[in-house]
Amino acid sequence: MESSKIIFQPSSNIILKHFNYFFLIKIVIKELFFLIFFKNY
Known part of the structure; x- marks a missing residue:
């Protein structure tokens, strides 16, 4: 159980x-989208 926890931890x-x-x-x-959008208007 503990060993599997150690193996799983880094991947998570x-x-x-x-x-x-x-x-x-x-x-x-x-x-960026909002900046461009408001700059156009």
């Missing part, structure tokens, strides 16, 4: 990191 950490990066990229794209 990597997945969480990737999810956080994805979320940040989404926010940045939204901000």
Whole structure:
């Protein structure tokens, strides 16, 4: 049980990191989109 936990932990950490990066990229794209949108008007 403990050994499997140790094996699982890093992969879940990597997945969480990737999810956080994805979320940040989404926010940045939204901000850029709104900037461009408001600049055109």
